[in-house]
Amino acid sequence: MISERMINIILIGLLVIIPAWAYLADEPFTITLMTRAVIFALAAVGLNLALGVGGFVSFGHAAFFGLGGYVMGVLAWHAQSYTPFLEWPFLIEGTQSMPVIWVIAVILSALLALVIGVVSLKTTGVYFIMITLAFAQMMYYFSISWSAYGGEDGLSIYVRNSFPGLNTLDPIQFYSICFIILMAVLALMARLVKSPYGLALNAARQSPKRVEAVGLDLHQLQLLAFVISGAITGLAGALFADLNRFVSPNMFSWQLSGEFIVFIIIGGVGRLFGPVIGALVFVGLEHFLGEINDYWHIYLGLILLLIVLFSKTGVMGLLVKKEAHHG
Amino acid sequence: MSFVLLAEQVLNGLQLGVMLFLMSAGLTLIFGVMGLINLAHGSLYMIGAFAAASIAGLTGSFILALLAALTGAAIAGGIVEMVVIRRLYRRDHLDQVLATFALILIFSEGTRWVFGSFPLYLDIPTYLQGPVFLPGGIQYPLYRITLILIGLVVAFALWLMIAKTRIGIQIRAGENDREMIAALGIDISKLYTIVFALGASLAGLAGALVGAIQSVEVGMGEPVLILAFVVIVIGGIGSIKGAMVGSILVGLTDTLGGVFLPQILQLFMDISTANNVGSSIASMAIYILMGGVLIWRPTGLYGSRP
Numbered sequence: 001m002i003s004e005r006m007i008n009i010i011l012i013g014l015l016v017i018i019p020a021w022a023y024l025a026d027e028p029f030t031i032t033l034m035t036r037a038v039i040f041a042l043a044a045v046g047l048n049l050a051l052g053v054g055g056f057v058s059f060g061h062a063a064f065f066g067l068g069g070y071v072m073g074v075l076a077w078h079a080q081s082y083t084p085f086l087e088w089p090f091l092i093e094g095t096q097s098m099p100v101i102w103v104i105a106v107i108l109s110a111l112l113a114l115v116i117g118v119v120s121l122k123t124t125g126v127y128f129i130m131i132t133l134a135f136a137q138m139m140y141y142f143s144i145s146w147s148a149y150g151g152e153d154g155l156s157i158y159v160r161n162s163f164p165g166l167n168t169l170d171p172i173q174f175y176s177i178c179f180i181i182l183m184a185v186l187a188l189m190a191r192l193v194k195s196p197y198g199l200a201l202n203a204a205r206q207s208p209k210r211v212e213a214v215g216l217d218l219h220q221l222q223l224l225a226f227v228i229s230g231a232i233t234g235l236a237g238a239l240f241a242d243l244n245r246f247v248s249p250n251m252f253s254w255q256l257s258g259e260f261i262v263f264i265i266i267g268g269v270g271r272l273f274g275p276v277i278g279a280l281v282f283v284g285l286e287h288f289l290g291e292i293n294d295y296w297h298i299y300l301g302l303i304l305l306l307i308v309l310f311s312k313t314g315v316m317g318l319l320v321k322k323e324a325h326h327g
Numbered sequence: 328m329s330f331v332l333l334a335e336q337v338l339n340g341l342q343l344g345v346m347l348f349l350m351s352a353g354l355t356l357i358f359g360v361m362g363l364i365n366l367a368h369g370s371l372y373m374i375g376a377f378a379a380a381s382i383a384g385l386t387g388s389f390i391l392a393l394l395a396a397l398t399g400a401a402i403a404g405g406i407v408e409m410v411v412i413r414r415l416y417r418r419d420h421l422d423q424v425l426a427t428f429a430l431i432l433i434f435s436e437g438t439r440w441v442f443g444s445f446p447l448y449l450d451i452p453t454y455l456q457g458p459v460f461l462p463g464g465i466q467y468p469l470y471r472i473t474l475i476l477i478g479l480v481v482a483f484a485l486w487l488m489i490a491k492t493r494i495g496i497q498i499r500a501g502e503n504d505r506e507m508i509a510a511l512g513i514d515i516s517k518l519y520t521i522v523f524a525l526g527a528s529l530a531g532l533a534g535a536l537v538g539a540i541q542s543v544e545v546g547m548g549e550p551v552l553i554l555a556f557v558v559i560v561i562g563g564i565g566s567i568k569g570a571m572v573g574s575i576l577v578g579l580t581d582t583l584g585g586v587f588l589p590q591i592l593q594l595f596m597d598i599s600t601a602n603n604v605g606s607s608i609a610s611m612a613i614y615i616l617m618g619g620v621l622i623w624r625p626t627g628l629y630g631s632r633p
Binding site for chain 2 (some may be wrong): 057119120123129135139148173305
């Protein structure tokens with residue numbers, strides 16, 4: 001059997017080799033598909049901290065994904081129309097600089113996660129699932145009714161935002177940005193999970209009473225995980241909006257929240273690289289089944305149903321045959 | 328803001344509320360008895376609407392269409408319970424969410440495959456068209472009044488069934504202690520199938536009744552499903568009474584908020600800003616209500632305290 005570390009290295013290799021091949025073979029569409037997969041993977045890596053490590057099933061992570069998307073959309077829209085975002089009490093201009101957008105997307109997503117987390121982490125189990133779903137739906141309807149930013153039609157951005165020293169409209173350069181961010185976040189996650197905080201969070205999932213008995217604040221542990229988780233998914237949302245140069249209320253849709261969970265399940269719950277496998281498989285299925293049949297969601301549904309009913313471990317589990325150390 | 332307008336909006340809110348009750352009663356019953364969170368409940372709502380629209384198209388009879396919605400959704404629910412759902416009762420909530428999410432994908436795309444992407448239309452029968460005149464000079468569509476009445480009758484029948492009949496006793500016993508009632512010789516897996524099919528038929532009925540006001544299309548179930556989630560979170564999961572109170576609260580908040588918040592805000596700001604801000608806040612009103620209830624009572628109004 002292969003070790004999980006080996007699979008992770010193979011995965012990183014694939015994420016480098018496939019786009020490199022596509023670049024040499026002049027297949028920009030493949031690069032765009034890979035970019036999509038990498039961004040979805042990033043969103044699911046964020047969710048995996050809450051769902052896999054923390055053990056609370058958020059069915060509303062599209063709220064952060066969409067917020068990240070709208071941060072990009074709104075700031076870039078103000079920049080391209082030369083109108084300030086806010087004039088009073090102080091001037092805030094729009095911007096088309098990616099790093100600035102990322103920072104703002106991360107901060108605002110973290111704040112939203114704090115608000116949603118404070119209310120929903122009072123509950124557990126099914127309540128938590130439904131409440132996170134409901135809050136994401138609230139953001140969805142809010143974005144539809146907010147006509148100043150396109151309402152139902154969304155916002156189009158004509159030029160992709162800029163990153164110092166790079167031409168972001170070149171697919172391979174934009175892919176590289178997304179890939180490096182994903183790798184950086186995965187490295188951060190690997191450290192976080194092994195840190196004292198990560199161990200405590202893991203313990204809080206397995207045995208909440210004991211964690212409280214040793215004097216740790218369960219609620220604070222989980223809230224922090226939810227905030228970090230939301231912030232990462234928000235960052236992925238900003239990148240996704242930049243990939244499409246378009247944001248719409250669909251980025252808040254409940255289907256997307258469901259798909260993020262699906263990525264994690266396909267890959268293997270609680271595995272560091274699980275979401276990466278899941279996102280790659282999903283984007284692959286979407287592309288290849290979508291070519292064969294317009295109704296490819298039926299096959300996706302059947303595959304998912306079979307995975308849930310008969311295999312608990314996901315692709316990573318099939319390959320490794322060993323319990324996830326935090327899964 | 329006249330009395331007539333207020334009365335009409337209250338009736339609209341009630342109508343939304345009773346339809347939400349038909350959805351959330353099934354959801355909360357299924358959760359209470361089997362401990363299952365069923366995302367595919369919205370699909371059963373859609374199946375009811377499609378069954379009704381097809382039969383109405385074939386026969387022209389609205390009554391037959393409603394019967395088709397009830398039986399179609401009940402049969403679909405029964406089959407799904409026996410093939411998939413019963414394997415999920417012992418699983419954790421994550422598995423239940425995923426499997427029923429998969430069912431939504433299968434049902435939605437399957438329906439699109441069979442019926443195409445264009446919406447179907449279900450007409451209000453002629454004898455239910457037109458307005459009724461209520462005291463106080465209120466004119467209100469007869470069909471919507473009928474919906475409110477049907478909802479109330481179904482709610483009463485459901486209460487009778489659960490409070491007074493043998494199957495109702497079994498359902499309540501199943502909520503409290505499923506091992507005990509299995510030990511008493513009641514076929515628990517048959518009971519589960521019946522409860523699931525009952526919940527499904529209520530959802531199907533709601534789908535058909537609402538389908539005559541809106542269009543019948545793929546994806547019509549999920550927005551209602553999420554509203555029904557808000558309802559049972561507010562009312563307390565597993566409580567039929569909570570589902571009733573929650574439905575009416577959500578129905579009224581959603582309807583009245585959408586109409587009156589912009590008008591109230593006009594007192595403080597100019598009209599166009601008031602309309603924008605008002606409708607934005609109104610779209611969030613029920614979720615704010617839900618958040619408020621949860622801060623006050625984390626298990627809902629009538630939920631069991633841990």
